[in-house]
Amino acid sequence: MPRSVPVTVTVNGSAHEREVEPRTLLVHFLREELDLTGVHIGCESTLCGACTVHLNGRAVKSCTVLAVQADGQEVTTIEGLAADANNLHPLQVGFWEKHGLQCGYCTPGMIMAAKQLLDDNPNPTEDEIREAIDGNICRCTGYQQIVDAVQHAAEAAGAA
Amino acid sequence: MVTFRPNSVGKAIKRREDPRLIRGLGTYTDDVKLPGMTYAAFVRSDFPAGAIRSIDTTAAADHPGVVAAYTYADMDGQVGPSPVGAEMPGMGKADHPLLADGRVLHVGQPVAVVVAETPYAARDAAGLVEVDIEPREAVVDVEAAMAPDAPRVYEELDSNICIQVPVPNPEADKLFEQADQTLSMRLLNQRVAPFPMEGRAICAHWEEGPGKLTIWTSNQAPHFVKQQIAMCLRIPEIRIRAIAPEVGGGFGAKIPTYPEDPLLCWVSRELRRPVKWSETRTENLLGMTHGRGHVEKIDVAFQNDGRVLALKGQTISELGAWRSFYGPFIALSTHTMSCGCYDIRAVAWETFAVYTNTMATEAYRGAGRPEAAYIIERVMDEVAAATGLDPVAVRRRNFVDKDAFPHTTASGAVYDSGDYEKTLDRMIELVGYDDAREAQRQARDDGRLVGIGVAAFTEVCGIGPSGGTAPHQRMGTWESATVRVEPSGNVTVYTGVSPHGQGQETAFAQMASDAFGVGLDDVVVVHGDTDQVQHGVGTFGSRGIAVGGAALHMALTKVHAKATRIAAHHLDAPVDQIDYEDGEFTVSGTDRKLTFRQVAEMAHLWNVAVPGEEPGLEAVARFEPPGTTFPFGAHLCQVEVDPESGQIEIQRYVAVDDFGVVINPMLADGQRIGGVVQGIGQAMWEEVQYDDGGQLLSGTLMDYAVPRAKHFPRMVLDNTVTPTDVNPLGAKGIGELGTIGSTPCVVNAIVDALRPLGITNIDMPAKPERVWQAIQAAASAQ
Numbered sequence: 001m002p003r004s005v006p007v008t009v010t011v012n013g014s015a016h017e018r019e020v021e022p023r024t025l026l027v028h029f030l031r032e033e034l035d036l037t038g039v040h041i042g043c044e045s046t047l048c049g050a051c052t053v054h055l056n057g058r059a060v061k062s063c064t065v066l067a068v069q070a071d072g073q074e075v076t077t078i079e080g081l082a083a084d085a086n087n088l089h090p091l092q093v094g095f096w097e098k099h100g101l102q103c104g105y106c107t108p109g110m111i112m113a114a115k116q117l118l119d120d121n122p123n124p125t126e127d128e129i130r131e132a133i134d135g136n137i138c139r140c141t142g143y144q145q146i147v148d149a150v151q152h153a154a155e156a157a158g159a160a
Numbered sequence: 161m162v163t164f165r166p167n168s169v170g171k172a173i174k175r176r177e178d179p180r181l182i183r184g185l186g187t188y189t190d191d192v193k194l195p196g197m198t199y200a201a202f203v204r205s206d207f208p209a210g211a212i213r214s215i216d217t218t219a220a221a222d223h224p225g226v227v228a229a230y231t232y233a234d235m236d237g238q239v240g241p242s243p244v245g246a247e248m249p250g251m252g253k254a255d256h257p258l259l260a261d262g263r264v265l266h267v268g269q270p271v272a273v274v275v276a277e278t279p280y281a282a283r284d285a286a287g288l289v290e291v292d293i294e295p296r297e298a299v300v301d302v303e304a305a306m307a308p309d310a311p312r313v314y315e316e317l318d319s320n321i322c323i324q325v326p327v328p329n330p331e332a333d334k335l336f337e338q339a340d341q342t343l344s345m346r347l348l349n350q351r352v353a354p355f356p357m358e359g360r361a362i363c364a365h366w367e368e369g370p371g372k373l374t375i376w377t378s379n380q381a382p383h384f385v386k387q388q389i390a391m392c393l394r395i396p397e398i399r400i401r402a403i404a405p406e407v408g409g410g411f412g413a414k415i416p417t418y419p420e421d422p423l424l425c426w427v428s429r430e431l432r433r434p435v436k437w438s439e440t441r442t443e444n445l446l447g448m449t450h451g452r453g454h455v456e457k458i459d460v461a462f463q464n465d466g467r468v469l470a471l472k473g474q475t476i477s478e479l480g481a482w483r484s485f486y487g488p489f490i491a492l493s494t495h496t497m498s499c500g501c502y503d504i505r506a507v508a509w510e511t512f513a514v515y516t517n518t519m520a521t522e523a524y525r526g527a528g529r530p531e532a533a534y535i536i537e538r539v540m541d542e543v544a545a546a547t548g549l550d551p552v553a554v555r556r557r558n559f560v561d562k563d564a565f566p567h568t569t570a571s572g573a574v575y576d577s578g579d580y581e582k583t584l585d586r587m588i589e590l591v592g593y594d595d596a597r598e599a600q601r602q603a604r605d606d607g608r609l610v611g612i613g614v615a616a617f618t619e620v621c622g623i624g625p626s627g628g629t630a631p632h633q634r635m636g637t638w639e640s641a642t643v644r645v646e647p648s649g650n651v652t653v654y655t656g657v658s659p660h661g662q663g664q665e666t667a668f669a670q671m672a673s674d675a676f677g678v679g680l681d682d683v684v685v686v687h688g689d690t691d692q693v694q695h696g697v698g699t700f701g702s703r704g705i706a707v708g709g710a711a712l713h714m715a716l717t718k719v720h721a722k723a724t725r726i727a728a729h730h731l732d733a734p735v736d737q738i739d740y741e742d743g744e745f746t747v748s749g750t751d752r753k754l755t756f757r758q759v760a761e762m763a764h765l766w767n768v769a770v771p772g773e774e775p776g777l778e779a780v781a782r783f784e785p786p787g788t789t790f791p792f793g794a795h796l797c798q799v800e801v802d803p804e805s806g807q808i809e810i811q812r813y814v815a816v817d818d819f820g821v822v823i824n825p826m827l828a829d830g831q832r833i834g835g836v837v838q839g840i841g842q843a844m845w846e847e848v849q850y851d852d853g854g855q856l857l858s859g860t861l862m863d864y865a866v867p868r869a870k871h872f873p874r875m876v877l878d879n880t881v882t883p884t885d886v887n888p889l890g891a892k893g894i895g896e897l898g899t900i901g902s903t904p905c906v907v908n909a910i911v912d913a914l915r916p917l918g919i920t921n922i923d924m925p926a927k928p929e930r931v932w933q934a935i936q937a938a939a940s941a942q
Contacts, residue, residue, distance in 0.1 A: 002224075002280075023280070028279075038185065038186075040357075042441065043441040043860075045861060045862070050357055079183065081183070096178045099830050101661075103661030104177070105357040105408030130872075134869050139409050139866065140409055141830060141833065141834050144833045
């Protein structure tokens with residue numbers, strides 16, 4: 001069998017130690033080893049954004065990060081955004097309120113990409129939102145209601 | 161019949177689906193985990209046509225972690241052929257094996273499957289399978305494929321032409337002689353990739369003990385899957401459970417049961433272990449059915465006042481290497497819908513569906529209607545240009561009058577209802593059309609290439625009744641719904657449609673909530689599981705509400721009637737004395753009443769038999785549409801073309817549509833914007849490309865351009881309401897309208913921008929390179 005290397009990754013606040021093949025992609029580590037199946041695979045080539053997670057607070061496409069690169073680092077996935085159904089992140093609320101999703105497959109990555117935007121720029125314009133999610137493909141919504149969702153989240157966070 | 165009080169129906173209710181999806185807690189097929197799981201990887205043909213000399217799986221089978229490797233020889237006679245669908249008298253057809261049986265017909269065709277303990281081991285070992293293919297000349301261009309001496313995709317057939325359906329019309333010939341003017345166009349409706357964000361994924365699990373097969377598959381039609389696998393594996397359908405869990409988009413390409421579906425079921429039965437496979441994006445672009453792929457020729461006879469008298473058209477449809485469920489019918493529906501929303505006196509048409517050594521084509525959001533709308537809406541603009549009339553005026557001159565419905569078109573379609581002027585008027589008003597044209601004139605005076613495009617279109621939804629294509633497809637076009645009321649009064653709805661983003665869990669909960677006066681949280685909508693829902697068809701053809709919702713309406717009506725009878729019995733009053741409002745049954749003119757929840761409890765638990773009634777409160781209904789619905793719309797797009805680069809900026813998009821009665825306007829808006837963007841994707845960027853030798857050039861996201869957020873301005877939407885009497889809801893269907901209207905609308909805008917340069921057509925996709933070249937050619941011609 002292929003050789004394995006140990007990695008320890010803090011995911012959604014908990015440290016996880018695993019032996020993985022060196023070539024293991026972070027997205028496979030999260031999905032297969034940690035059962036975090038909210039991280040979706042859409043293209044395996046960094047181009048669709050479905051697998052977007054945060055690595056040390058910055059959005060990355062986990063299909064082109066190796067698990068070993070995340071060794072000793074902190075990862076946040078969609079599952080880590082809300083403690084429970086009653087404590088949704090403003091972006092999750094926005095996507096729900098504004099119909100920012102249909103099939104839902106791009107949604108976790110889209111929310112994590114939008115989170116990066118709002119972390120950097122709490123009051124983005126529509127153009128800035130469209131630019132920020134340009135690396136994330138949605139085939140269902142046509143994006144307009146995603147823009148609305150992000151605006152809703154920005155307004156809610158501003159009001160809070 | 162139940163009258164829905166508008167507590168919920170008609171309102172923008174937040175989706176019931178979303179709480180799980182926004183937290184990453186939905187279960188898509190690849191998320192399914194079972195003990196003892198194995199993982200499959202496919203070896204696919206690198207050649208578009210050829211004879212397989214040998215396949216050597218020895219190295220793959222010896223690879224660490226590999227469980228098995230299979231080729232056609234391992235399964236010959238036990239399973240298959242592939243469940244391809246379309247059957248028509250006189251069609252040229254051949255069986256399609258699950259794995260290549262001695263020859264390959266297109267790049268990406270499955271040749272072998274490797275099964276391993278991990279996905280990585282399976283992929284590694286797949287690379288070790290040695291396939292020796294003797295290539296032969298492929299036929300790729302669809303028109304070249306029609307030549308009598310063209311290389312044949314299937315050597316055993318006389319021709320690559322699968323179907324040829326001429327519909328001559330002497331009346332059209334006569335009108336062409338009488339007309340003031342005629343024009344001819346050749347229009348390409350290029351191949352596109354449906355590109356759902358979730359590709360195909362399958363998890364097959366044969367359980368030897370109970371003799372039961374469960375397949376999770378990212379599919380739009382699990383009941384077809386069950387039926388097709390039963391045929392393929394030759395086991396009774398009652399031993400098969402097909403589940404379409406969360407499905408990450410489909411757009412038509414997940415209607416078919418693919419060769420991989422029964423194949424992996426067979427593998428699981430061979431291994432006595434579950435097996436899972438999720439395609440890569442490249443596999444998706446290679447091996448998921450493509451959409452469109454039509455070459456159309458159209459001759460138009462028209463008068464100097466803009467009146468279109470007759471059409472003579474030809475559709476050549478690329479079927480690809482095998483006939484899909486709907487491929488040939490899609491080709492034919494372009495003729496059916498050729499008149500659009502116009503009163504055209506005669507239509508002659510000839511349709512060809514042709515095999516080539518490429519991936520099969522299949523339904524893709526619109527499926528035949530976008531091609532038809534593209535033709536007639538491009539025609540209307542060219543008639544406007546030829547007559548010097550405004551494109552809007554030409555459309556008005558040709559509209560079917562609102563008092564002329566039901567209207568039978570010259571191509572044989574029976575339109576249910578319509579008021580095209582009303583919708584166009586609203587669009588013109590929203591846009592401020594005259595001002596927009598004036599601004600365009602000023603921009604042109606400044607040397608800018610600004611274009612305004614219009615499309616006024618109709619399409620056909622909610623296909624039925626069964627009996628047309630049904631016998632050949634082994635399916636009906638009806639839809640089922642079961643409404644089960646628990647003793648608590650909570651309601652479960654089981655629907656035959658299998659949504660994958662459209663939001664029927666919400667729309668159907670709204671209907672049940674209003675019917676019985678229960679809360680939205682008190683309704684659960686079950687779909688996509690053949691063990692829970694006895695029979696179903698699907699959402700496709702924009703049938704979700706118009707057919708699935710109509711079935712639900714029937715079931716709700718049946719349950720409501722029984723609840724009324726039970727209430728009457730317990731209230732000791734005749735049924736016709738019972739009034740119902742907001743969840744309460746009241747004896748007319750009194751304060752004696754029972755709530756719906758009390759009646760539900762009585763129906764189940766009280767040992768008081770109601771004469772003539774069985775205990776319980778549940779009904780099954782099946783809605784067979786008596787006809788089809790024809791939603792319509794009027795769209796406008798404004799673009800500006802940069803003459804230096806050929807880049808096109810979409811500056812404005814306004815859509816006014818009419819899809820009858822609306823259950824949830826927020827969901828309807830989502831369907832419309834999404835559809836418009838997808839249609840614009842075809843108009844401007846998307847194209848599946850094969851080289852002359854049959855190799856796929858657009859196999860990754862680097863080579864296949866899908867629309868992204870910054871391509872678009874904010875769209876303006878509105879709608880008018882013209883109900884239909886084809887179903888009890890008055891709803892027409894919404895899912896495909898956007899793609900049907902937006903594609904010609906945008907191309908009309910681009911051609912309008914370029915018309916001052918003498919350019920009269922740009923083939924899709926209107927890539928900057930292509931537009932720039934057209935501008936250069938026009939400049940050098942002047």
